[in-house]
Amino acid sequence: MAATLHTPDAGAVLAARKAHDEKLAKRADQTRATWFPVTVLAVLLALPLLQFTGNYNYLLHLVLFTASYVVMAAGWNILGGFAGYVSLGHAVFFAIGGYFSGVLLARFGISTLLTAPLAGLLAAVCGYLIGLITLKVRGPSFIISSIALLMIARILFDHWTFIGGANGLALPINDLPVLWAKLPYYYAFILMAAFTVWATYRIKHSKLGLGLRALSKDEIKAESAGIDTRFYKVVAFALSAFFVGMAGAVWGEYLTYLRPNIFLIILVSANLVLMCILGGKGTIAGPAIGAILIVGINELFVATMGASELNLFGTGLVMAVALMFFPLGVVGTLARKGKLPRILNWD
Amino acid sequence: MLEIRNLCKYFGGIKAVDGASFEVERGSITALIGPNGAGKTTAFNCISRTLAPTSGEVWLDGERIDHLRPHKITAKGLSRTFQISRNLADMTVIENVIVQSRVEGLAGLFRPAISPQEKDKALGILDFLGITRIAYEDGHNLSYGQKKLMDLAALLMSDPKIILLDEPAGGVNPSLMEEIVGHIRALNAGGLTVLIVEHNMELIMRLSHKVVVMAQGRVICQGTPDIVRRDPAVLEAYLGGVLEAEAA
Numbered sequence: 001m002a003a004t005l006h007t008p009d010a011g012a013v014l015a016a017r018k019a020h021d022e023k024l025a026k027r028a029d030q031t032r033a034t035w036f037p038v039t040v041l042a043v044l045l046a047l048p049l050l051q052f053t054g055n056y057n058y059l060l061h062l063v064l065f066t067a068s069y070v071v072m073a074a075g076w077n078i079l080g081g082f083a084g085y086v087s088l089g090h091a092v093f094f095a096i097g098g099y100f101s102g103v104l105l106a107r108f109g110i111s112t113l114l115t116a117p118l119a120g121l122l123a124a125v126c127g128y129l130i131g132l133i134t135l136k137v138r139g140p141s142f143i144i145s146s147i148a149l150l151m152i153a154r155i156l157f158d159h160w161t162f163i164g165g166a167n168g169l170a171l172p173i174n175d176l177p178v179l180w181a182k183l184p185y186y187y188a189f190i191l192m193a194a195f196t197v198w199a200t201y202r203i204k205h206s207k208l209g210l211g212l213r214a215l216s217k218d219e220i221k222a223e224s225a226g227i228d229t230r231f232y233k234v235v236a237f238a239l240s241a242f243f244v245g246m247a248g249a250v251w252g253e254y255l256t257y258l259r260p261n262i263f264l265i266i267l268v269s270a271n272l273v274l275m276c277i278l279g280g281k282g283t284i285a286g287p288a289i290g291a292i293l294i295v296g297i298n299e300l301f302v303a304t305m306g307a308s309e310l311n312l313f314g315t316g317l318v319m320a321v322a323l324m325f326f327p328l329g330v331v332g333t334l335a336r337k338g339k340l341p342r343i344l345n346w347d
Numbered sequence: 348m349l350e351i352r353n354l355c356k357y358f359g360g361i362k363a364v365d366g367a368s369f370e371v372e373r374g375s376i377t378a379l380i381g382p383n384g385a386g387k388t389t390a391f392n393c394i395s396r397t398l399a400p401t402s403g404e405v406w407l408d409g410e411r412i413d414h415l416r417p418h419k420i421t422a423k424g425l426s427r428t429f430q431i432s433r434n435l436a437d438m439t440v441i442e443n444v445i446v447q448s449r450v451e452g453l454a455g456l457f458r459p460a461i462s463p464q465e466k467d468k469a470l471g472i473l474d475f476l477g478i479t480r481i482a483y484e485d486g487h488n489l490s491y492g493q494k495k496l497m498d499l500a501a502l503l504m505s506d507p508k509i510i511l512l513d514e515p516a517g518g519v520n521p522s523l524m525e526e527i528v529g530h531i532r533a534l535n536a537g538g539l540t541v542l543i544v545e546h547n548m549e550l551i552m553r554l555s556h557k558v559v560v561m562a563q564g565r566v567i568c569q570g571t572p573d574i575v576r577r578d579p580a581v582l583e584a585y586l587g588g589v590l591e592a593e594a595a
Contacts, residue, residue, distance in 0.1 A: 208456035214435050214446045220397055221433040225447040226421035226505050235456060 033342035037197070037285075044190050051179050060182050064254070066295045067189035068247050069275060073287035074196040075243025076272040081282035082209055083236045084216030085138060088269045089146030092130075092153040093123040093241040095263035097248030099163050102258045105171050113188050116249040123245020124238040131237030135230065138219070150266060157260040168259030171252060185254040192250070193288070196243050201284050201346065203239065212236055216282075244272075278322060280329030284346040289330055294319075348373040348540055349394070349425070349509055354403035356389050356564075363389040365564035366403070371509065371557075376531065376541040378551045381561035382584070387544045388430055390561065391513055394542075395427045396420050408508070422449065424508030428515065430544075432494035440489070440497050441482045444469045447504040465504075472500045476530055492519040499530065509540040516547055528554055552576065560584070 044063060050056040072094065080086050097119035101112035112119070134145040158166040174181055203209050211232045215222040223229045252258050271294065279290025297318050301311035326333040334340040335347075349371040356364040364386040371377045379387050392398035394405050396417045405413040412420050426447070435443050445465050450456060473479045476496050481489065489497060495515060502510050515531070516524040528550060535541055545551050551558060551572070558575040560568040562584040568575055575581055 202457075205460050206457050207450045207460055210442060210446055210460040211450070211456070213438060213442075217435040217437065218433050220417075221429070221435065222446070223417040224395060224397060224421060224427060224429075225501065226418045226426075226449060227446070228416075228418045230416075232456070235453070 033345065036343035037194075037346060041190070041194050045187070048183055048186060055179060057179070057182060060186050062295065062299065064182060064186045064189050066291050067186075067193040068251055069271065069291035069295060070193040070288045071189065071196045071247040072244045072268075073272045073275040073279070073291050074193070074200050074284075075240050075247070077240075077276050077281065077287045078200060078203060078212075078243075079233075079236045079240040080273065081276055081286070082204060082212040082216065083233055084282075085135065085233065085237075086143050086273060087146040087237075087240075088143055088266060088273065089149035089153075090240070090244050090272055091264055091266065091268040092149055093127060093244040094248035094251070094268055095153060095157060095260070096123045096126055096241075097245030098252035098258055098263050099157070099169075099248075100245075101249035102169060102171055102252040103163055105253055106169055109172070111184075112249045112253040113184055116188070116192075116246045119249035120242040120246035123248070124242035126245075127241025128234050128238040131234035135233040135237060146269075147266070150264060150269065154260055154264040157264055164258065166260060168257050168262075170257050171255075173256050174253075182254075185250055188250045189247070192243075192246060197284060197288060197346070199239075199243075200287075204284060204347065208232060208235060213282075274319065276329070278319060278326075278329055280331030280333070280335070283329070283331040283335065285344045286329050286331040289344065293322075293330070348408060349542065350404075350406040351390070351394060352404040352406070354390060354393055354405065355401045356386070356393050356398060357401045362564045364393060364400070364403075364561075367561060367564065367566050369559045369566050369569050371540060371542050373540055374535070374538060375556040376535050376543065376554055377557045377559060378555040379542060379544045379559050379561065380546075380548070380551055384563075385561040386564040387561055388513060389564075391427065391511055391542075391544060395425065395511060397427075421447075421505055421507075424506070425511065426502040426505050426507040426509075427511035428495075428498040428502060428513055430513040430517065432491070432498050435486055438486050439483050440473070440478070440486060440500075441466070441469050443486050443497055444472065444501045444504050447501045449505065469500070469504060472503045475503075475533075476500050477526070492523040495519055495523075495527065496530075499527070503534075507539070509542065510534075512541065512543045512545075514545055515543065516545060516550060524550065 047063065048060060050059070072090070076087065076090050097116070100119040100122050101115040104110045104115050105112055130149060134142060134149065137145060157163065163169055174184065176183070211222065211227045214225065214227060215229045215232060219229055248263065255262065275290030275294050276287050277290070278293055279288065280286025294315070298311065298315050301314035305311045305314060322330070328336055331340060331344055334344070351370070352368050354364050354367045355362070367386065367390055379390065381387050389398065393400040396413065396415060400413055403413065404411055407423055407425055410423070412423060412425070415423070435446065438446070441461070445461050448465050470479060470482060473482050476499060478493060478496050478500070481493060486497070499515065512531070516527050519527065524547070531541060531554065543555070555572055557570065558572050559566055560575055560581050567584055568578040568581045
């Protein structure tokens with residue numbers, strides 16, 4: 001049979017491949033603009049120079065805060081966007097990373113900037129093990145299992161005295177002057193965000209990404225196609241947890257204290273889901289756009305309406321209206337309509 | 348090559364497959380036929396492990412495979428299509444085909460989604476099936492017949508030893524049906540074993556080397572098309588009307 005299949009008209013195959021490569025290259029040239037994210041990264045890396053002209057700590061905080069959500073939302077997107085498994089329990093990995101690095105900092109004085117990758121690895125291992133159990137179900141059952149995970153973790157962390165229980169754990173404050181105190185965390189989050197976006201691009205264009213896309217469409221068909229769907233899913237869960245755990249590690253030191261009611265709340269997980277849905281689930285730029293929009297909109301309403309119930313209403317209303325016009329998220333919908341600006345095509 | 352022994356699949360009190368046994372010889376085209384509800388597709392699902400059988404055994408090349416997960420059965424060389432084409436929407440035809448190529452180990456997951464070798468192989472298969480021109484169309488833009496051909500192309504990407512085709516000509520126009528028949532014959536001539544479920548009796552009788560007839564979950568007859576055509580149990584259970592009409 002192999003002989004039958006592998007000796008078609010070689011010239012026709014090569015011609016078809018050449019035509020396709022040219023078509024792809026032309027399309028990529030027309031639609032993709034990788035210079036844009038690279039320029040944004042360069043601007044963000046240079047942004048702290050503003051501190052020489054005044055105190056821009058609030059601006060740096062906002063960028064840092066957004067970047068932390070870019071890391072987590074892009075990480076969440078591997079499982080929720082590529083594989084189609086919506087998790088509301090990712091705050092658990094945020095907490096695992098935060099507490100692992102936080103405890104090392106509090107007890108041994110090791111900066112979280114050094115231990116963040118290890119925190120990510122621990123979160124990934126936990127994600128893998130949890131995924132082996134919870135990824136046996138999908139749809140609403142999986143979502144509920146992820147909420148249950150969050151609730152179990154909250155009870156555990158609230159009563160674990162070694163890590164401070166419900167009272168939390170205070171972490172040492174760095175001794176940099178106020179003007180520069182945010183900088184280590186700022187650069188950590190910017191670099192992590194860039195790395196995560198790049199990593200999700202690589203994952204999407206790998207065998208894993210192709211397999212995840214296939215199983216998100218039709219898991220039975222994907223399994224019949226020879227894809228070990230269970231393995232793919234748990235690997236996706238572990239990778240997803242890795243990035244969220246890494247972000248949690250640095251976030252803990254930045255806050256200077258760890259408490260379960262900061263890390264283990266559904267709002268953190270819900271934000272990741274909303275950012276990906278608003279930006280475009282399963283796209284590369286989507287989580288970043290979603291994070292920028294939600295942090296920006298929320299900040300705008302807090303500034304104009306105060307931290308009241310009204311600001312939440314405002315954010316929710318904007319989201320609802322946005323999704324009416326962009327049901328696949330901003331990036332997803334524009335791409336489907338063929339109207340995605342080049343600067344947002346990172347796929 | 349493929350041996351099904353006393354296969355049963357029950358859904359509560361309904362016995363969809365009830366002790367079916369038959370064999371598919373290497374290099375043959377074997378047809379599995381029967382009236383609606385006979386249990387053909389359920390048997391297919393149990394053989395490919397899309398459904399877990401209630402009991403019974405499935406052997407491929409002397410190895411029992413009924414306990415394996417579907418992806419492992421595919422890796423052993425048994426691939427299948429579905430009755431209703433389950434192409435992966437939002438993925439191009441070539442992606443739908445290449446997704447069926449094998450990936451080894453954890454490191455394999457991080458290889459590029461489409462290697463040049465895989466691309467050449469996939470294009471070769473699409474060329475063989477005469478659908479190279481739609482290689483980069485999205486799966487959801489295809490016609491029903493094109494989806495059937497894409498399903499067949501995807502199967503071939505995994506270098507199967509035996510393919511299970513669930514109504515490959517169902518719902519396609521006569522000209523495309525002939526094309527599909529030609530492809531099946533060519534693949535079989537190249538050494539590929541084929542097990543096929545199809546309702547088109549004329550097609551089955553001229554394509555198959557062996558026919559297995561199921562009714563009410565059981566195998567009631569098996570043999571060459573001529574033997575099956577004359578079997579009284581088959582005539583009564585299923586084929587009578589069709590054959591009588593043909594004779595008339």
